[in-house]
Amino acid sequence: MTATQPLSSHHNRRRFLLFGLLVAAVASVVVAISVLSKNDVPAEELLQAGTQAFDRGDYNVALASAVEVLAVQPKNAQAALLAGESAAGLQRFDEALEYLERLPDDGSAEAVSARCAAGKLLLLGMQRLSPAEQQFRRALDQDPENIVAHDHMAFLLGLGSRNWELIPHRLAIIRSNRFNSLHLYVLCFGDDVLENPELVEQYLAVTPDDPVLLTAVARIAVEDGEYGRAKQLLRQVVRSHPDVVEAQVKLGRLLWETTDESEFVDWHAQLTESANSHPGIWAIRGAWADRQADVPVSIRCYWETLRRDPNHKQANYQLGRLLGSLGKNQQASPFLERSRLLQLYANTVKVAHTDRDATAAKKAAELAESLGLLWEAYGWSQLSLQHDPQTDWAARIVSRLGPKLPTLPPARTVPKSNLALEIDLSEYPLPRWSSQGIDKTKPGAPKGPDAGVAFVDRASEAGLIFRYDNAAKSPELGPMRMNEFSGGGVAVLDFDGNGWPDLHMTQGCSWPPQEENFDLIDRLFRNDGNGRFEDVTEHAGLANNGFGQGVTVGDFNADGFPDLFLSNIGRNRLFQNNGDGTFSDVTDAAGIGGERWTTSSLLADLNGDGLADIYAVNYLSGSDVFTRICGTPEKPGICLPQSFPAEQDRLFLNLGDGRFEDVTEATGIVVSDGKGMGIVAADFDGSGKLSLFIANDTLPNFYLANQTTDHRGPPIFTERALPIGLALNDRGRAEACMGIATGDANSDGLLDLFVTNFLKESNTLFLQGAGQMFLDATRKAGLHEDSIGTLGFGTQFLDGNLDGNLDLIITNGHIGEFTETGDPYKMPPQYFHNMGEGRFVELKGRSLGPYFQDKYLGRALAKVDWNRDGLEDVVISHLDSSAALLTNTTSDAGNFVAIRLVGVESSRDAIGTTLTAEIQGRKLVRQLTAGDGYQASNERRVVFGLGDRQQIDVLNVRWPSGSVQRFENLPANSELLMVEGRTYLRLVQPE
Template sequence: MEDAVSPESQSRLSLRERTSFRGAKGDDEPTPGVAFADRAAAAGIDFRYFNGADPASGTVRMFEISGGGAAVLDYDGDLWPDLYLTQGCRWPPDATQREHLDHLYRNLGGEHFQEVGGLASLEDNAFSQGAAIGDVDGDGFPDIYLGNIGPNRLYLNQGDGTFREVTETSGTAGDDWTASCALADFDGDGLADLYVVNYLAGDVFRRRCEDEGKPVQCAPTVFPAADDRLYRNLGDGAFEEVGQQCGAAAPDGKGLGLVVADFDGSRRLSVFVSNDTTANFFFANQTPARGGPLLFAETALISGLAFDEQGRAQACMGIALDDTNLDGRPDLFVTNFFRESNALYQQQADGSFRDESRAARLRDPSFAMLGWGTQFLDGELDGLPDLLVLNGHINEFSASGTPYRMPPQYFRNAGAGRFAESPAGTLGHYFQGRYLGRALARLDWNRDGLEDACATHVDAPVALLTNQTAPHGHFLAVRLVGVFSARDAVGATVRLRCGARRYTRQLTSGDGFQASNERRLLFGLGAAERIDELLVSWPAGTDQRFSGLPVDREMTIVEGQDLPVTYSPAR
């Protein structure tokens, strides 16, 4: 009878069962235990983004609004997640400048971070935006691709704690305004390919706009779009740009964010791109055979992802992906401009998506916000993914009643596809402030089984939002290592069964607006004290099944190996 449990029943069951480790609550009540503390300064992270502004000019340029990116990687292979934070610079960029550099922070056992950019030969001085993390050469060490305003850069991890720039030989520089990027194996040949989302072109770096004599950000509608690009990894250190010929690029995009995932269970990776004021893109991967010529079709309109529920293109920025209603299918959440409301696209049984923002109670709370970075995370480990959103305007119109700095928001997943905003006063000091929030990346930096987040801002230091929720449920954290699949195993899906409840998580790439999450899947298990079954579906086409697993553990599963490697949590 367990196979007949509906997603709605799973939501109700989890709501009842989680009362065993926390007081019962109704759908509309706030979560009393979810709380975060900004531990950046205490942990040694001292980073503030410089947006290239020139106060003497009295004007504002488009690139001054986007902020810096955040990427999570374990560059030294010690299992502790490290942080890469991108930096701007004075305009125009100077190739010799050393005043504003990207920062690489090494995680020292979940207690402190050390800035090691110089030691790692990784002090990029370009005007950087997002960063993609992936194992380009399959040596087991994560590499870094930097999306810049101007030529991008690719750094290979040497495995000895240092990086080497290989942009020229790889052929991946480009010369656009790159907002976000992702490394993932699109053709199934075991090599990480590269997707690059570009924003605007034309005179975007020179034009300055005014409103009633006051300098303001120019509207993206006055600039042409920059084309997105797909680079295929040739396996010899070089890449080939194939986006146009294989259907993975389309005109008039003005892209800001992306997520790469297996949306339909086909073991093929598709791409969702959030566009600013134009229809979103959904490049469905239709490559007929593993390792064969790439083939994509742009299907956002027929998939229900191009527009909002009223058929309008929105100014889209951040993206989060998870199974919000426990039906086993990935859903998408997209942040939008002020007075547009954010959008929750829930996937239907036929593979299409429907804007369920209103039914999910996410529309009204976001109407007076301008959303940027966003991620799903299970704050209290009850098995239902909650939602974290950063906000902040692009123009200072506060004198006319339009908010400029805005508070972040946390939405508790109340089950049955509905959310409830948690009051800022219950979430911690950070949530009671107002910011120009931008990128948001998910990680568990102290490996205590509670998901944390790294938030970047235009006008404030980076925040390390450390989850301090108590009480909370049990958990399982899973790392995946591909062998027949690409080593990063992007698109691999893990399904858990605990009694009548089922949970689904997937390794993704891109991870929204200028962000790369930790490559680790964390499952909140509520009161469950045993995992009856764990199923891994690998991109290469094989499945692995494990049964009778303990909870409150970290686990590494290597494709094709019979036994996972387990670790006790740090807490």
């Protein structure tokens, strides 16, 4: 981003120009000097004449006048300052520095001006950061309030990616009222902002060994995903300048991210005492201890972090999570709440700065004050007054806080708002790490086996001809309006009961939607069992002409035939399967209308009464959400989701007579600030109840824990994402979350969650541990680096080669055309092979097949075994091209057992049923879940990959009703139908 630049020095008329100089002729200088000498002009007059010459740009005359005075009065401070600035104006930089260094650091105005002049010369003229920093620090030692020095120090430290150190300087700029919204934005986002990255390489060319610049280059390398280069640069800085704490912080962070235990401990051992003052060092210690499962040490380290920086997002979030894991909920709650408010504040600041939004500026000021960020509260209020002097709320805040600023310490947060100073956690132990007993052998990156996993897109030859229309007026320019980026959904269902999975694809329409226009409608493709799909939309009566988003499948009336709930922008639709190959639109009779933007949804029994309820995940609202275009007149583009308010999700309770009741307000799901994109329903805790995980865009995720006790009434939920570790990533930051996959990634018997995110955020793997606590294990799993450069949408766990380990498949693509910033638009899909115990390695496109070598704008992704060969296939919708039917052609795949479930005491769909297979001493746990992530609905079956084993020895089944069944000796390569309560299994034979 383009960040803050040094402001001009309004109070000092003597300024030197670094470029475009107008140099006077030498002859005129000689004449001027001779005239002054002959008249024996006093020093004061010489200086006055020199100053006037300087102001008109005649630096030769100005320099000559100053030199003449210095010849007689070598210690004349004004003359030395004028000589230095005049020489700088002539670009004689070394000479200028010599003159400026003649002034001693005696606290005089001339001494301070000399230090600032030398600093500006070094910074802007000679492009030497470290010497410039020394000059500005000397200026501030003599004049702590000098705004010129503070201004340039903020620019210099920002350029060097030293965001912790620059805070006092930014606050001084606020105090001087010489700031803009960019200053406040950078102050809020800190290390998440790159300031003037285009200048770093330019400066580095002049001083290639400057540790400040090398640290900044390393930060840019991390942003670009070049972790090896970043680590090499930081090692170079730390070896030569171990006291450059910012480099130590960045290197420690990288070592933690790459999970190099031996090198991390060695790095920690060489830290100097000065490193302890930086909150980033303590945060890294906390993260490392957490990874080692040393909760007490992790708590102490995160507490030490917050003593130094109460706004550290990661420390607030992780400290609250860890305290909660020990049952210290009273201590945990304030840190978790601060974490939530800090994220809300960051989102609000982004809108206030980017959109120049007055409402967001007011909210930012109010949030800042509530967090104890009084400087920033004053700043947003002052900017609002500058924009509109009649803004009453801003005037009140300025009048209240303005007089307090001179008495505040140079820190973002006032001491009384620092939770770590109020809650004493000093009883927890400090870290004591040593390299003894650590294996010094450096583990290489896991190498993908010759698993033979491969896919072929057979959509065209199978007759699956479908392309989503997003109503973009200029498709080649990419999405412009918000409704144009999300794409369509995919559902798998056997609607006619012939044993072969069929496909439903949602479609967009012309914008705005017109009720009488049926040119574009959703499509239902019937699988004929002979390798072909037939479009049977008209015959089936599925005339959904809304602006389609997601789709979900479920048997809401428990008649044995799967029904469809279609998510639209506008009115959602419920289609009942009549059992004869046709559907009826029962939306009105069901009572589930409403004009909202629903992205994803699910049909599942949420209150345990045996009937499938509807949960609709809603995204954005606002009067202009579908009309506003952002960007610039030259380059219009799509807006940020932060620019619009969230739309509340809805929950419809199945009444059992074909009607549904909107029970949203009574269920505990009314939670502010949720912009939902994906959803999964699963029994995460073994209670038999379905809890909900919702992926929110740019806001903390939701985990709605099912607390229902009365099956006769609405389900009751409690939002618990923050305390159990699912709201934010491991650094305490909300991400632009899209798709969700759920499964047992590390084979420990617990359900885990994988979430796709925005470009440069990396996807996130949340591993479930004891006590239903989740840990961000993305880096340890090998899933971080390879997802930094992608923007993920649909994703699923699947066992591609049937070895018993769940792999990951992801479809990627940007939301808009941003190639001018260097961002990719279309992106290749990705496949990550599970090497065992939750360690993944990306398989490359060449081995996977031609589809993985191309680039797309991928959106929804659903699992299906469309050809019934036991290998899981996927169907993917795109924004820019026809849908793909990726057929699994893996060579040397293992054996399998596939199971279809029918509930009796439980709901017909049996969502939440957990199956545990014992296979020659190995245990595999699978669960039938619903929601299936981003705008998708998977085939309703459970697959066990057996490898070379010939049977499942024992299969234990726990139904949502609580009943448990046991089966033995299930033969490999069979598809079985399991009905709750029956003691026998039926082999499924396709018609």
